[in-house]
Amino acid sequence: MNSFGRIFRVSLFGESHGPVVGVLIDGCPPGISLSPYDFKADLERRKPGKTGTTARIEDDVPIILSGVFEGKTNGAPLAITFENNQQRSSDYDKNKFIPRPGHSDFSAHFKYKGFNDFRGSGHFSGRLTTPLVAAGVVAKKLLGLIKIEARIVEIGGVANYEEVLNIAIQSGDSLGGIVECIISDVPIGLGEPFFDSVESVLAHAVFSIPAIKAIEFGRGFESAKITGSLMNDEIIGYEGKTTTNNSGGVNGGISNGNNIIFRIAVKPTSSISKAQNSIDIRTGEHAELITKGRHDACIALRIPPVLEAVSAICIADLILLNKVY
Amino acid sequence: MNSFGRIFRVSLFGESHGPVVGVLIDGCPPGISLSPYDFKADLERRKPGKTGTTARIEDDVPIILSGVFEGKTNGAPLAITFENNQQRSSDYDKNKFIPRPGHSDFSAHFKYKGFNDFRGSGHFSGRLTTPLVAAGVVAKKLLGLIKIEARIVEIGGVANYEEVLNIAIQSGDSLGGIVECIISDVPIGLGEPFFDSVESVLAHAVFSIPAIKAIEFGRGFESAKITGSLMNDEIIGYEGKTTTNNSGGVNGGISNGNNIIFRIAVKPTSSISKAQNSIDIRTGEHAELITKGRHDACIALRIPPVLEAVSAICIADLILLNKVY
């Protein structure tokens, strides 16, 4: 259940305050050059450090445990870990019994019957997006000419968001945002009608990223408001080129050769410094909670490389699958 | 690739103008009472007949080929077919070489190298939602007290949509709409953090339904515009009850005991009677297209039972999976 992909298969492991977080990648073809240095750019983009991001900064040095020989993938499963060195578990003692509103604390406690590692959200932590980005780095190597770029569209409802962000930070609050991803130079024919449409596969992966609450392809929710004659993309080239791209590069679940475009909604970080109402799960009684720990006031700021990573994982898998035809 | 589910596993087969469409369901526990009559209500809701829906009306009588013995599921795979009797293939000859804008014609032709059954969109047809609804009927039997209800929120951007719908029909155009689904009395703990979150599983299935371009859970895209203190759902009961339900019943990918709520965008039907520009795929030259055939001016009107069906399939699977703990 905790794996993704049919051929290029990614499994995450590790907890926020355990010794490591890591990823196991199966199905990566042999002969792909891979060194720890390859991961640097995307991991740096994911790292906190800017206004609105957490004070916990890890080194994020990838340790390649297997699957690489003399600088190239060797066809065997690829395991990569990252040490956790900067955790401060004492911050989290309270979360054991008083679940943070909007957070996985409550649902995880019940699902795992109280045995889950609650420190820093355990396996539910945003920390797990580090190995996810690492898997994306490997996936990007399989994409050839295909390019994937994600960018922030707005934070807290505005495009130039510095001011609203500072206000949120100063008031101990948090903000969400919208991130757009464009996948260009996609071959025609990726995806399946039932049930592995391109949108199905991308949405499946995207909703694994913590804090995502919505996704729309092409014209998205707007497409529900316009007529077919406005929505349909007229075809003008043998290779499927269309005048508009309202369908976001996918028809009938299959890529049509145009850019795949989608936007996602990232909710505001649920861990805030303002007082909130919760309960003590031992007693069921009301408890007031002021979350400590080091948190991102706006996790959306760090989402673009993560979104590119999961998109790359999806497209790499769909490309490998398409080779069987 | 053309299956869905881990335990309760659904595979669709058939083409719009082939002899049948059908579904194979694996993993259905034995001892569930099941007769053709059980399918009647949901299939009737899916049927066309109302203003804005197609003139092709099939009988939709389920033929149970296997998996039922003396009126009860017997633990073996369940195969159900529906005969296609009302197809009129001559309507579709033009689609073989002149792909309809916004439709799967072009991408399917390339994916399957021209071998796809293009008549009535073949395996990509909305006709395949008949066996999908049938699978949902079986899934609903596994849900116990859980209820699933989908309803139309708006068509063409308005809640009372009769007028805009008539205008679209008279002008040979089409309209989309927004459909909301509420799953109530959900147990706490369904779903997995990576990669089978409740949102991942539902979105995966939902984006298999033809014409869906967006999905949002709880507050959805709005959550990107508000602060954490407004977004977080304060917890007020031992069983996870919250004051608000902005997260749509899911935290950290796991159901939290509140209603699961999501909305989807259904694009306007791509087959319209207005002239549109396309190409002839034999020559790459421009071709004008006026789509014939019997089509829904607003397929969104028929989506609610289909959306309930895929939701039921997802929840049934997650419930069976959760039994292993």
Add this chain to the structure above:
Amino acid sequence: MNSFGRIFRVSLFGESHGPVVGVLIDGCPPGISLSPYDFKADLERRKPGKTGTTARIEDDVPIILSGVFEGKTNGAPLAITFENNQQRSSDYDKNKFIPRPGHSDFSAHFKYKGFNDFRGSGHFSGRLTTPLVAAGVVAKKLLGLIKIEARIVEIGGVANYEEVLNIAIQSGDSLGGIVECIISDVPIGLGEPFFDSVESVLAHAVFSIPAIKAIEFGRGFESAKITGSLMNDEIIGYEGKTTTNNSGGVNGGISNGNNIIFRIAVKPTSSISKAQNSIDIRTGEHAELITKGRHDACIALRIPPVLEAVSAICIADLILLNKVY
């Protein structure tokens, strides 16, 4: 659970005394010519009619429900059914409560809590090997130059078995046998070290055929008795050609370019006319059983085309998988 294959994915459905038995095949590439006539030869080989086989003879006319358009596979899932016309359910009433020794009656009853279709063994029937052979026919079309041939090595312990077979038949008893399968012109490199070795995949499929109790590759059980210097196959050609083929064409789980050779043990049919001891599952009391119904005295005689079919399914899947590299 009731599917097999990663890419070329086969699911069986139907019960011995239900309306049909059938198969759903996903992942078959488009453009493969396929007509009902293609199935004739292998289905004829599987049919009873010879000494030692059952008196129930079905027409075995394949009905292609989906996945074929204008005589070629169209890329969509392929569903094929066979009608059951010759069942005689009254023969089996006794099996409902008095399980036949050596048969699935007892274990199936408990697994499915008494809801299983017990007539003619239901979904456990050898009748299900009809659609399995059909899937093999499709798989063989994907094999190119690879050939698969299975033959009977011995029945009841002897190579020229006519006499022992007649004795068994006359005494109302049954016999087993050994069947060998040779897959030639196999490309190097099929299979995976952990856990999808060529032997793993073949054995998995083979042990789905009813009545199989053993499998050995190459020198098999004899390899446990000889030294490495006798067992090792010396390599004499660039393309992997070896002097001997004790390893049966597989090293480290990967095909090495030599013939894949394996033998299987088929146990004697468990349904015999001699009196046997069993229990009445309603009371737990002793019950004597003389099995009626029409049975094969030696099911091994009909296994070769079935063994070829499952081998073809395995190799087709491994070949498609290998294309991703």
Add this chain to the structure above:
Amino acid sequence: MNSFGRIFRVSLFGESHGPVVGVLIDGCPPGISLSPYDFKADLERRKPGKTGTTARIEDDVPIILSGVFEGKTNGAPLAITFENNQQRSSDYDKNKFIPRPGHSDFSAHFKYKGFNDFRGSGHFSGRLTTPLVAAGVVAKKLLGLIKIEARIVEIGGVANYEEVLNIAIQSGDSLGGIVECIISDVPIGLGEPFFDSVESVLAHAVFSIPAIKAIEFGRGFESAKITGSLMNDEIIGYEGKTTTNNSGGVNGGISNGNNIIFRIAVKPTSSISKAQNSIDIRTGEHAELITKGRHDACIALRIPPVLEAVSAICIADLILLNKVY
């Protein structure tokens, strides 16, 4: 492809001469007590040190990277690694171009286009059975009262094998053997008719263990030589108890409540000190090979704990799967 199991899902990673070998286990329920000490007994049984086993002895200290919190499984994926400290890569330089007869050298080189880690057989090494045994230790914790015991039946064809073993060692040769496994107190109803029979699942896993060439259940190959009246196990108890156990505890692919019994053939180690003929894969020319490196003269001696491990993994998975009914 390199994973095994539906619910209790095991993936191996690592190469013989890489930094670690390891295992990732998904689907392990929370709340199972687990400490490094738990692994000691089975890992000791697997270790070399006795006559006929390799001189490379690793410490085999399990490092639990994830999935355990405060001494208990926490529901998240469980990653366990073992450091490789005693590798001596210089021994293997020759294998890069001159494949050892009977070994994976040749097939792996071609499969992975020369990028495979050839040192000590890389990912194909028997070293990988260390994390496999570790996964078995976790699986055994899920088995409740079920017991699994494997034992050596014979080496080189004889039960009291000390003498033949010494002769083989002195002549630089190797020997195989037969190992039997008995799984007792198995619940009725594990397994599926098509395609996940108990035999299918066990055989699939068993043929992942390096050097296995055959498997037989119950009476196995002998069942092909006897009559049905001798083969059938008469049923004498309500709970499925039979007088004999010729079917090895499985009927129709489903466990019948009696002991599951099977035997496997382990071929002699292919790495021997005697001169053998091979080719140089750069030139295709003949090359004589005398294998250096430290090898087991009889790997069968170390197989019992490995066979128990894969059996435990299979049964744990089947038990978890059976909970969904």
